[in-house]
Amino acid sequence: MEKRGGTPSPSPRSTEKSGKDLTRSGDANGGASAGGNATPKGDKEKGVNVQVILRCRPLSEDETKGNTPVVISCNERRREVAATQVIANKQIDRTFAFDKVFGPSSKQKDLFEQSISPIVHEVLEGYNCTIFAYGQTGTGKTYTMEGGGTRKAKSGELPTDAGVIPRSVRQIFDILEAQCAEYSMKVTFLELYNEEITDLLAPDEPRFPVLPVPEDKNKKPIALMEDGKGGVFVRGLEEEVVYSAGEIYKILDKGSAKRRTAETLLNKQSSRSHSIFSITIHIKELTHESEEMIKIGKLNLVDLAGSENISRSGARDGRAREAGEINKSLLTLGRVINALVEHSGHVPYRDSKLTRLLRDSLGGKTKTCIIATISPSVYCLEETLSTLDYAHRAKNIRNKPEVNQKMMKSAVIKDLYSEIDRLKQEVFAAREKNGIYIPRERYLQEEAEKKAMTEKIEKLGVDLEARDKQLVELKELYDAQMLLSAELGEKLEKTQKDLEDTRHALHDLEEKYSEAKSTIKEKEFVISNLQNSEKSLVDCAYNLRAELENAAADVSGLFSKIERKDKIEDGNRSLVQRFRSQLTQELDALHKTVSTSVMQQEDHLKEMEDDMQSFVSSKDEGCTRAKGEHTKPESPAWFRYYSAG
Numbered sequence: 001m002e003k004r005g006g007t008p009s010p011s012p013r014s015t016e017k018s019g020k021d022l023t024r025s026g027d028a029n030g031g032a033s034a035g036g037n038a039t040p041k042g043d044k045e046k047g048v049n050v051q052v053i054l055r056c057r058p059l060s061e062d063e064t065k066g067n068t069p070v071v072i073s074c075n076e077r078r079r080e081v082a083a084t085q086v087i088a089n090k091q092i093d094r095t096f097a098f099d100k101v102f103g104p105s106s107k108q109k110d111l112f113e114q115s116i117s118p119i120v121h122e123v124l125e126g127y128n129c130t131i132f133a134y135g136q137t138g139t140g141k142t143y144t145m146e147g148g149g150t151r152k153a154k155s156g157e158l159p160t161d162a163g164v165i166p167r168s169v170r171q172i173f174d175i176l177e178a179q180c181a182e183y184s185m186k187v188t189f190l191e192l193y194n195e196e197i198t199d200l201l202a203p204d205e206p207r208f209p210v211l212p213v214p215e216d217k218n219k220k221p222i223a224l225m226e227d228g229k230g231g232v233f234v235r236g237l238e239e240e241v242v243y244s245a246g247e248i249y250k251i252l253d254k255g256s257a258k259r260r261t262a263e264t265l266l267n268k269q270s271s272r273s274h275s276i277f278s279i280t281i282h283i284k285e286l287t288h289e290s291e292e293m294i295k296i297g298k299l300n301l302v303d304l305a306g307s308e309n310i311s312r313s314g315a316r317d318g319r320a321r322e323a324g325e326i327n328k329s330l331l332t333l334g335r336v337i338n339a340l341v342e343h344s345g346h347v348p349y350r351d352s353k354l355t356r357l358l359r360d361s362l363g364g365k366t367k368t369c370i371i372a373t374i375s376p377s378v379y380c381l382e383e384t385l386s387t388l389d390y391a392h393r394a395k396n397i398r399n400k401p402e403v404n405q406k407m408m409k410s411a412v413i414k415d416l417y418s419e420i421d422r423l424k425q426e427v428f429a430a431r432e433k434n435g436i437y438i439p440r441e442r443y444l445q446e447e448a449e450k451k452a453m454t455e456k457i458e459k460l461g462v463d464l465e466a467r468d469k470q471l472v473e474l475k476e477l478y479d480a481q482m483l484l485s486a487e488l489g490e491k492l493e494k495t496q497k498d499l500e501d502t503r504h505a506l507h508d509l510e511e512k513y514s515e516a517k518s519t520i521k522e523k524e525f526v527i528s529n530l531q532n533s534e535k536s537l538v539d540c541a542y543n544l545r546a547e548l549e550n551a552a553a554d555v556s557g558l559f560s561k562i563e564r565k566d567k568i569e570d571g572n573r574s575l576v577q578r579f580r581s582q583l584t585q586e587l588d589a590l591h592k593t594v595s596t597s598v599m600q601q602e603d604h605l606k607e608m609e610d611d612m613q614s615f616v617s618s619k620d621e622g623c624t625r626a627k628g629e630h631t632k633p634e635s636p637a638w639f640r641y642y643s644a645g
């Protein structure tokens, strides 16, 4: 199947995107509430989304034989349902996400265990819970709620096709028996048809003469009354006390058999009435102080009439009013859902009996689960899409579930005693014939008058409620105005204070201004002095600069002199160096010359000495010879010099 996420959805409310977005928000709360027994903290303030489950039935045998095209695909893991539409030769997939999705092959057991079982636990915790099935005729509402044809269980076990109601009943009894709880249970079963309520548990023979009902003489229409606490109750509704699951199954069989069905072109078994089966459980509990308390839980199981529109269902003539009235209830249900989702001030609960009866389940203190049923067939696509849109919107309703207040056992017993007294009196009056007896015509007339009165009272009630609402709105407006004027008064006071502060601040500022002015004058004087000093400083600076320039010229002259001197010194140094090396060389040469000459001298001297020696010795010899002959002569000067040296 081709997916065209970008293709605009024909319905602005359920584009693929919005569908997914809404799911996430719903998931956060709704999913949590249905998934377990514990109620998350903060539920009371924020509320819990109505849990919406989608179930698609399989194709029927006839549909399979006729090769009916399937246009619905369910993704249970992703909790999504996709409907394929072909518009102007283009295939468009619309995807809707729900809290849980059960495809065509889903089993009754799975649906119950995954989605309904936690709700049953909550009923036993003392909550009021409502489960209702919504969908087109023939999509499996009754199958889901009551089950298939085989209600009878083999060997005490429930049949595999047993629906939500028998499974809930069985679970309630199983839990209570496992807990060895002390409890009492009563059930009611009513049908809403043409905006008239019929008690499906009432005995067939009427106890009192009643207004003739043309369609079915065996059922008596009964009235819906205000209980004075904002709720409603069905006057005279039979409450059957039950002690076992088996008893409930019998009651269900009896009631279901009575359910009014009407033939339509679509489905011969088409149910055109709404039914509400309620189980109320009182469970005894002991407080820490060993006080006996009664915990009360209530489970409403609602099977709505087919949601298809009148023209499609083919209802005509005699059935027109019937269809209209059924639609009135369903349309009002839709309007109530819209009003709750859009948070509009007025929620039209009072516009139909169905919404009056379900008031607490839609935006009230009850925990609610809607099972939307659809067919996979292409021929039901229009209704399927409308169911998907409807159910998807309902996901955004927020209820504020509250556990029913526990009652002290003594108070319950007291209530029961007064009920017994009342019944006793009725029985006594009937037996003794000391009640009030009137002719049948008068009774019928009075009943008609009573009915008219009731309607009038109801109308007045509506008016009163509207006025109350108006009053509340006016009061709110008045309160808002008072609040506003108080706020304005406070603001005025604050503004006056601010003004006073501003005045003081202004005065301070003026003082500071005059101070600043004189400071400025002083500063101006100082500045002019400074400017003069600056001027003379500038002149000095010019002079200094000229001197500095001269000095700089001197310095540069000096530097060039030094440079020159350095050069000369360098020259001198090299001259000295050269001179030194020359000198060294010359000295070396001199030294060599001297040493050579010394050696020559020495040799010469030696020669001379030798000569002298030989001379002296020759002379000595002469002298000695002479001495002998004459006196000794004086030594010559050269001889004295060498002898001394």
Ligand SMILES: Nc1ncnc2c1ncn2[C@@H]1O[C@H](COP(=O)(O)OP(=O)(O)OP(=O)(O)O)[C@@H](O)[C@H]1O
Pocket: 056, 057, 058, 104, 135, 136, 137, 138, 139, 140, 141, 142, 143, 144, 148, 267, 269, 270, 271, 272, 304, 305, 306, 373
């Ligand atoms: N999930 C399912 N599995 C098998 N069969 C189903 C399923 N859902 C419905 N059916 C069968 O489809 C048929 C129509 O179902 P059902 O009577 O429950 O529809 P409905 O929505 O209650 O119709 P109505 O509005 O007329 O009461 C029945 O024969 C039922 O057994």
